[in-house]
Amino acid sequence: MTTTAPGSSGVRLAAETWESLFRSQVAVMRRLQAGQAFKKLPIKEYDVLFTLSRCPTGKLRLNEINDHVLLSQSSLSRLVERLEKRGLVERSTAPDDGRGILLGLTPAGQELQKEIGREHVRDIAELVAPALTADEQRELLRLTQKLQAFVASK
Amino acid sequence: MTTTAPGSSGVRLAAETWESLFRSQVAVMRRLQAGQAFKKLPIKEYDVLFTLSRCPTGKLRLNEINDHVLLSQSSLSRLVERLEKRGLVERSTAPDDGRGILLGLTPAGQELQKEIGREHVRDIAELVAPALTADEQRELLRLTQKLQAFVASK
DNA sequence: CAGTGATACATGCAAATGCATCTATTTTGG
DNA sequence: CCAAAATAGATGCATTTGCATGTATCACTG
Structure with a gap:
């Protein structure tokens, strides 16, 4: 068994862990957002293109996308409206x-996603790869996946 | 030495790791934001009160707070304006x-921070503690701290 | 199978956000 | 010591966001 510090019953550890996860995300996101790639398209809009590009069928329901993204339903609806106006996605x-809407990338959307994606992945690698060993990255990947899975199942 | 999968040179691992860190943060934040505690004050505004409450001197410069938070300088300036109007902070x-502004909590601000903080910490513990063992939490804490330190130093 | 409630998405509107710019102060280099 | 550049923060304005609500479709229940 793993003992916890007296009097804190694990609550403190959980809070510190979350705080650190959150701040590290802020720090990394700040840098990534500033990247040249996101002059062409805000990162939140890119994220929708990216999510669509990863999907096997190429199409997703709006509410599925919404689960992936930290935006209200109405904000996502309007974000998609903007993407549609720019000819990057199709409803x-x-x-x-x-009742449902299926969203898919247009050829122009695929093209732009790949273009931004290449730069973005480079920026990520420059920021994350030198910070942690490969083993540490794998462990961080595993732990965040486990956390995410638990939250999703709740 | 730790070898990487052929052809991907660690770039893919870094990208997957970041993606997972980001998505887990989105999943947890979504739940926390929905907590009863943030009916009283939006989570971003609470975060500023919290940051001030953690500070030894009790006062921080606006640009120091800005480093902690995913907001533009002007947005933070206006957020603080709102907090000031509600009597929670003092410039x-x-x-x-x-040129600089020092920001500090008023007694009312301290009170509200503690009040929301208690609920918030409970919500965090309910979400994070059952998801990972204590050892896993400590490791996640360590890895995110290391990542954050590297990014900050760059 | 009618009626009630739930779900998916859109929309009006007020509030929050970011970009560009402005003012004031500090720092730097000659 | 002064002029030029840098930095801290505030503000005008257009864009984005969220809340509340609206419309349409689906699911459930008696």
């Missing part, structure tokens, strides 16, 4: 649910 | 730098 009605 | 001119 289509979901075949099995008349 | 004072920095003694050693006529």
